[in-house]
Amino acid sequence: MKLDILKECAGAKKIGITGHVRPDGDCVGSCLALCRYLQNNLPEADVEVFLEQPSDDFREIKGFENIVVLKPVKQGMGVRTDACAADSAKTENSIAENSGSHDVFFVLDSMPNRTGAAECFYNAADKKINIDHHVSNPGCGDVSLVEPLVGSSCEVLYGLMDKEKLDADIALALYIGMIHDTGVFQYSNTTPETLRAAAHLIGFGFDFPRLIQETFYQKTYLQTRIMGKVLTESRLLCGGSCVAGIVTKETMEENGAVPGDLEGIVSQLRNIKGVHCAVFMYELDNAGTQEFKVSLRSDEHVNVAEIASRFGGGGHVRAAGCTVKGDPEAGLAQVVSCIEEQLEQNA
Numbered sequence: 322m323k324l325d326i327l328k329e330c331a332g333a334k335k336i337g338i339t340g341h342v343r344p345d346g347d348c349v350g351s352c353l354a355l356c357r358y359l360q361n362n363l364p365e366a367d368v369e370v371f372l373e374q375p376s377d378d379f380r381e382i383k384g385f386e387n388i389v390v391l392k393p394v395k396q397g398m399g400v401r402t403d404a405c406a407a408d409s410a411k412t413e414n415s416i417a418e419n420s421g422s423h424d425v426f427f428v429l430d431s432m433p434n435r436t437g438a439a440e441c442f443y444n445a446a447d448k449k450i451n452i453d454h455h456v457s458n459p460g461c462g463d464v465s466l467v468e469p470l471v472g473s474s475c476e477v478l479y480g481l482m483d484k485e486k487l488d489a490d491i492a493l494a495l496y497i498g499m500i501h502d503t504g505v506f507q508y509s510n511t512t513p514e515t516l517r518a519a520a521h522l523i524g525f526g527f528d529f530p531r532l533i534q535e536t537f538y539q540k541t542y543l544q545t546r547i548m549g550k551v552l553t554e555s556r557l558l559c560g561g562s563c564v565a566g567i568v569t570k571e572t573m574e575e576n577g578a579v580p581g582d583l584e585g586i587v588s589q590l591r592n593i594k595g596v597h598c599a600v601f602m603y604e605l606d607n608a609g610t611q612e613f614k615v616s617l618r619s620d621e622h623v624n625v626a627e628i629a630s631r632f633g634g635g636g637h638v639r640a641a642g643c644t645v646k647g648d649p650e651a652g653l654a655q656v657v658s659c660i661e662e663q664l665e666q667n668a
Contacts, residue, residue, distance in 0.1 A: 324466045326355070326481055327362055329450060333424035336368045337446065339439035340474075341431035342393060343580055343614075346501025346536060349375045351429045351452075351474040353384045354494035358482055361491075366424075371439040376581045378536045382497060383490035391438040393606075422446060430474035432458050432635075452477055454502075456626050457635025469637075472510035473502035479518050492525035497536055504588065505533055509621075509639055544582045547572075551586050551601070559661050562597045562622070564590050567613070567649050570604040580614070591618040598623040598660050602649055612646045615656060622667045628659045 330336055338356055340348035352370045359368045371389045379385060426446030428436055430453055433443045443449055449462030454477050456469035468477045475498030482491070499519055503511045506519070523529045540548070551566040558565055568583065583603055590599035598619040605612045615632070617625035618640050625641040632655075634643025645652030 324450075324452070324464060324481055326358070327483075329448070329464055330359060330363055330366065330425050333363070333366050333448075335423045335425075336363075336366050337371060337423040337426040337439075337442050338368070338429065339371045339427070339431075339436045339442065340429045341435045342373055342437040344372045344375045345584075346379065347473045347475055347498040348372070348430045349379045349385075350382065350494045350496075350498025350501070351478055353379075353382045353388075354475060354478055354491050354498070355427060355429065356384050357488070357491050357494065358478075358486065361488065362486055371442060373437060376584070378539075379497065381532070382494045394437045424448065425450060427452065428462070429453065429478075430455075433461060452481075455635055456637060457630055457641070470512075472508070472512065472515045473499045475499045475502070476515055476518055479522070484521070487525070489525040489527055492522040493527045493532070496522045496527070496529060497532060500533055500537055505537055510637060540585065541582070543576065543578060544584070547576060547578050547582055548586050548589060550576075552589065555590060557596075558657050559598075559664055561595050562664050563600065563657060563660050564593055564596045564598075565600040565653055565657065566590055566602070567653065568601075568603040569649070570606060573603070587616040587618050591620075597664060598625065600653065600656055600660070602645070602653060604649070605644070610646065611648065612644055613649050613652055614642065614644055615652070616642050617656075623660055623663045628656065628663070631659060632656070 336359055338352045340352050352372060356368050356370050359366060369389055370384065371391055373393055374390050423442060423446040425448045426443050427450045428443055433440050436443065451460060451462040451465045452474060453467045454469060454471045454474050458467045460467045471477050475495040479495050496519060499515065503515060506516065551568060555564050555566040566586065580603065587599050587601035590601060598617065601616045602613040605614055617629060619625045624638050626636050626638050629635050629641035629643040632643035632645060634641060636642055
């Protein structure tokens with residue numbers, strides 16, 4: 322299916338864009354790249370991006386400072402229509418104006434039920450468009466395009482955009498998303514088409530080696546210290562084929578850490594020699610409940626998308642996530658049991 326983005330938005334006066342909760346590089350890059358593309362080509366439309374607070378690592382992307390920042394929705398409370406009156410550089414009046422219906426609303430790199438507070442905008446929109454690359458997404462909305470064989474949502478967008486209408490700002494945003502979801506082109510979701518697209522994007526002249534270093538590899542001292550703690554306290558399971566690490570809310574509070582400080586830990590666990598699957602869990606800040614975000618990374622021996630789906634999550638064959646409630650050891654045991662089952666089948 323060839324989706325014509327500009328045609329789908331023709332005549333729209335108010336366009337909204339969002340992605341998943343706890344936005345990563347591909348989510349932020351795709352949302353801001355699409356925003357810039359629409360602003361350039363549909364100047365009569367009011368286009369805005371709604372996301373939970375992204376990492377400052379992505380501040381160089383054009384439009385970052387204009388993101389309408391939404392407060393995370395507490396699990397079990399449902400999505401509130403007033404949830405958009407949140408932490409934002411915009412005035413309260415400006416945010417309130419956005420609570421009305423959009424002519425077109427995009428959900429990128431996600432399904433609507435994983436967009437947190439932004440789901441209220443999606444539900445109220447006249448036209449709903451979903452663009453993604455996660456194999457666990459069945460597609461939704463009035464217009465849907467899910468490309469599970471493509472390495473990132475930014476690469477999907479690149480394929481949909483008129484190449485003559487790209488500029489350096491769009492190119493930079495797309496490139497950041499691509500490097501983050503392909504592990505700087507080292508993951509198995511990297512294809513010849515991915516590299517051809519990346520080659521075209523870096524031709525716009527931005528400093529791509531610095532972007533790779535500063536947004537993907539570079540860590541703060543706090544991030545490095547938390548990672549070291551997780552690695553030191555990690556456990557080998559399944560005869561050494563699986564490794565697991567857990568961070569509790571107490572540990573995060575003691576160290577002054579936030580979820581964004583935990584980026585890259587699961588990939589570092591996966592780098593351990595002999596490990597086929599890595600599990601990293603951290604406790605979410607949900608009052609009155611024990612809930613842990615679970616990140617999974619694997620090689621060809623384990624399909625983590627299948628495992629994550631059993632717990633209501635999803636993702637890619639080699640990188641996926643979900644949440645588990647209650648005692649973390651019990652949750653970990655359930656996840657590891659699924660991993661062990663696959664390891665035995667694929668031995």
